[in-house]
Amino acid sequence: xxxxxxxxxxxxxxxxxxxxxxxxxxxxxxxxxxxxxxxxxxxxxxxxxxxxxxxxxxxxxxxxxxxxxxxxxxxxxxxxxxxxxxxxxxxxxxxxxxxxxxxxxxxxxxxxxxxxxxxxxxxxxxxxxxxxxxxxxxxxxxxxxxxxxxxxxxxxxxxxxxxxxxxxxxxxxxxxxxxxxxxxxxxxxxxxxxxxxxxxxxxxxxxxxxxxxxxxxxxxxxxxxxxxxxxxxxxxx
Amino acid sequence: xxxxxxxxxxxxxxxxxxxxxxxxxxxxxxxxxxxxxxxxxxxxxxxxxxxxxxxxxxxxxxxxxxxxxxxxxxxxxxxxxxxxxxxxxxxxxxxxxxxxxxxxxxxxxxxxxxxxxxxxxxxxxxxxxxxxxxxxxxxxxxxxxxxxxxxxxxxxxxxxxxxxxxxxxxxxxxxxxxxxxxxxxxxxxxxxxxxxxxxxxxxxxxxxxxxxxxxxxxxxxxxxxxxxxxxxxxxxxxxxxxxxxxxxxxxxxxxxxxxx
Amino acid sequence: xxxxxxxxxxxxxxxxxxxxxxxxxxxxxxxxxxxxxxxxxxxxxxxxxxxxxxxxxxxxxxxxxxxxxxxxxxxxxxxxxxxxxxxxxxxxxxxxxxxxxxxxxxxxxxxxxxxxxxxxxxxxxxxxxxxxxxxxxxxxxxxxxxxxxxxxxxxxxxxxxxxxxxxxxxxxxxxxxxxxxxxxxxxxxxxxxxxxxxxxxxxxxxxxxxxxxxxxxxxxxxxxxxxxxxxxxxxx
Numbered sequence: 051x052x053x054x055x056x057x058x059x060x061x062x063x064x065x066x067x068x069x070x071x072x073x074x075x076x077x078x079x080x081x082x083x084x085x086x087x088x089x090x091x092x093x094x095x096x097x098x099x100x101x102x103x104x105x106x107x108x109x110x111x112x113x114x115x116x117x118x119x120x121x122x123x124x125x126x127x128x129x130x131x132x133x134x135x136x137x138x139x140x141x142x143x144x145x146x147x148x149x150x151x152x153x154x155x156x157x158x159x160x161x162x163x164x165x166x167x168x169x170x171x172x173x174x175x176x177x178x179x180x181x182x183x184x185x186x187x188x189x190x191x192x193x194x195x196x197x198x199x200x201x202x203x204x205x206x207x208x209x210x211x212x213x214x215x216x217x218x219x220x221x222x223x224x225x226x227x228x229x230x231x232x233x234x235x236x237x238x239x240x241x242x243x244x245x246x247x248x249x250x251x252x253x254x255x256x257x258x259x260x261x262x263x264x265x266x267x268x269x270x271x272x273x274x275x276x277x278x279x280x281x282x283x284x285x286x287x
Numbered sequence: 288x289x290x291x292x293x294x295x296x297x298x299x300x301x302x303x304x305x306x307x308x309x310x311x312x313x314x315x316x317x318x319x320x321x322x323x324x325x326x327x328x329x330x331x332x333x334x335x336x337x338x339x340x341x342x343x344x345x346x347x348x349x350x351x352x353x354x355x356x357x358x359x360x361x362x363x364x365x366x367x368x369x370x371x372x373x374x375x376x377x378x379x380x381x382x383x384x385x386x387x388x389x390x391x392x393x394x395x396x397x398x399x400x401x402x403x404x405x406x407x408x409x410x411x412x413x414x415x416x417x418x419x420x421x422x423x424x425x426x427x428x429x430x431x432x433x434x435x436x437x438x439x440x441x442x443x444x445x446x447x448x449x450x451x452x453x454x455x456x457x458x459x460x461x462x463x464x465x466x467x468x469x470x471x472x473x474x475x476x477x478x479x480x481x482x483x484x485x486x487x488x489x490x491x492x493x494x495x496x497x498x499x500x501x502x503x504x505x506x507x508x509x510x511x512x513x514x515x516x517x518x519x520x521x522x523x524x525x526x527x528x529x530x531x532x533x534x535x536x537x538x539x540x541x542x543x544x545x546x547x
Numbered sequence: 548x549x550x551x552x553x554x555x556x557x558x559x560x561x562x563x564x565x566x567x568x569x570x571x572x573x574x575x576x577x578x579x580x581x582x583x584x585x586x587x588x589x590x591x592x593x594x595x596x597x598x599x600x601x602x603x604x605x606x607x608x609x610x611x612x613x614x615x616x617x618x619x620x621x622x623x624x625x626x627x628x629x630x631x632x633x634x635x636x637x638x639x640x641x642x643x644x645x646x647x648x649x650x651x652x653x654x655x656x657x658x659x660x661x662x663x664x665x666x667x668x669x670x671x672x673x674x675x676x677x678x679x680x681x682x683x684x685x686x687x688x689x690x691x692x693x694x695x696x697x698x699x700x701x702x703x704x705x706x707x708x709x710x711x712x713x714x715x716x717x718x719x720x721x722x723x724x725x726x727x728x729x730x731x732x733x734x735x736x737x738x739x740x741x742x743x744x745x746x747x748x749x750x751x752x753x754x755x756x757x758x759x760x761x762x763x764x765x766x767x768x769x770x771x772x773x774x775x776x777x778x779x780x781x782x783x
Contacts, residue, residue, distance in 0.1 A: 113757060121752055121753050125749040125750060125752075125753055132746040136549035137549050179377060180371075180378070180439075181379070183370065184370065184391035184395060185391060187359075187363060194394060217613035220613035221615065224725075238623075248620055249620070252608075252612050255613060255616060256611045259610075260607075275423075
């Protein structure tokens with residue numbers, strides 16, 4: 051299985067892996083932000099019950115929640131250029147990173163749209179009526195009254211998605227993107243000290259997710275300060 | 288002034304409002320009484336189109352709204368002439384009391400923030416909550432929340448104030464403070480339509496009282512007349528049945544500032 | 548159309564041959580995970596000294612690291628431990644003889660165990676304390692009270708979350724290919740590489756997983772409805 055276990059390697063690998071920390075976080079951030087946008091757009095037809103489009107959204111959500119992310123990754127990374135080639139588009143120059151972020155954004159978007167729907171549903175109708183009664187248009191009522199509260203309530207779910215995105219980024223190496231996990235693999239192959247490499251990598255993932263979790267909990271407390279008994283209720287599911 | 292003509296509304300096969308005609312002169316306070324299911328709340332909600340009536344007209348001042356044909360713009364414009372106080376307060380939970388009152392002034396009326404703030408502070412002081420400006424609804428009692436709701440409605444300078452069972456959700460000991468607030472506002476001369484179960488209050492404060500049942504107005508008249516000498520047998524039965532005295536006049540004893 | 552429907556269908560049939568492996572990975576790990584999860588949940592709920600901190604760390608670590616890590620740590624780390632322990636008894640070269648799939652199952656069971664422990668915890672918390680008190684009042688031991696009264700109700704309450712975890716393990720089984728265990732995803736790659744038809748092959752695989760996921764969700768919903776029927780009804 052390789053050479054004998056040597057703890058010193060763990061520390062050295064730690065530094066080497068952190069060189070790729072930026073790429074990993076870039077993937078996480080880019081796919082989450084795009085995912086929020088996608089999720090919001092996808093949720094709108096269902097919130098406003100627009101015919102046809104709302105069915106499309108439902109199918110989209112079901113698909114991206116119902117298939118493994120590796121399958122989605124390979125489908126888009128290999129399948130999209132193949133299909134594009136058949137209709138005359140050449141995607142050879144598009145970097146693998148773009149496919150990765152696209153896939154993750156589409157995947158995250160499905161979950162975000164469900165979170166937004168649940169959040170919006172949790173805001174009681176009376177507040178919307180009050181908004182109308184003081185003369186707000188439905189756009190104003192949605193953006194100033196419903197959406198802020200919906201987002202605050204969905205924060206635990208969104209936090210989970212970010213941390214999930216961090217974990218999913220570990221799969222990007224399968225389509226050739228060199229981030230931390232890919233680096234750990236090459237270090238392992240080069241030195242035959244696999245376990246030390248993966249221990250170091252796991253430590254990094256663990257610490258980062260703890261930091262993110264803590265940060266989100268603080269954010270949640272702040273955003274839900276108008277309803278203090280609700281903050282901290284969102285436990286990781 | 289406000290005039291309702293021929294308002295009809297049905298939910299499925301159930302005809303909740305069977306053609307309501309009602310009028311309130313400028314500055315008049317009209318109380319609407321009746322058993323549950325009589326359509327009183329629905330009537331009120333038809334006025335500011337939270338419910339879409341099937342037929343009927345609402346006239347406020349010189350402006351008339353055709354409830355069947357009105358489009359979105361007309362409805363929005365019409366809503367600016369009214370303001371509503373809700374049974375469940377419906378305060379914006381993510382905003383402080385001050386922000387609740389100022390929100391529509393800025394967002395809907397286009398007031399500048401400092402001016403809106405000024406006006407909101409005065410409205411909240413008027414209902415005795417000048418010291419609770421920066422509290423969130425979750426930290427206010429039911430009575431306080433409702434008074435914020437009243438301030439929010441008042442700050443809009445509506446031509447007509449609609450109150451939909453303003454005290455029905457309150458604990459008994461909090462009812463008086465809200466009723467006192469409403470009474471003091473009534474004395475300022477705003478046109479008000481109040482749906483309520485507080486009969487003593489209605490008798491004391493309303494100029495005109497209307498009794499509704501099964502979607503029609505059974506009887507209406509000057510409050511003293513209706514309460515002391517009801518003409519209809521149904522009215523008489525209803526009044527006898529609901530003669531609980533929850534609100535006693537505090538006109539002489541409690542000055543407004545100590546309403547807490 | 549630019550989509551070869553015929554090949555997609557053909558691919559689907561080929562890929563489906565790997566279904567048994569996928570099912571085995573999914574359900575064995577969920578099953579073992581449930582046992583682990585129940586033990587861990589009970590340890591944490593009953594505040595067993597010392598062990599509960601270990602349990603908390605276990606759950607926290609698993610949930611805070613990617614499943615791929617669990618797989619690699621077990622695959623690369625366990626043999627070292629096993630060989631170390633075996634060398635005390637004089638046996639050598641044990642770990643190389645253990646089939647790969649056992650490492651995969653161990654890793655996945657540990658993953659499932661952590662997530663399931665949270666599901667069990669919240670499920671037990673959802674059971675009214677009065678039930679436990681009534682069980683004690685009629686003379687049951689703690690073990691009986693949990694086995695016959697609390698856990699059954701807790702499992703019923705946790706059905707939706709349980710279904711989510713099963714789906715998660717189904718999707719997670721795709722990682723087994725990194726350790727050369729050929730389940731649906733691994734098979735799909737083989738099929739695709741042969742004909743250079745990645746689009747149709749992976750579309751077929753996606754469809755297969757999608758169908759399985761929807762099936763699991765519907766079964767769970769149906770079970771939930773039946774259980775709730777019994778829960779809601781009172782005595783005639």
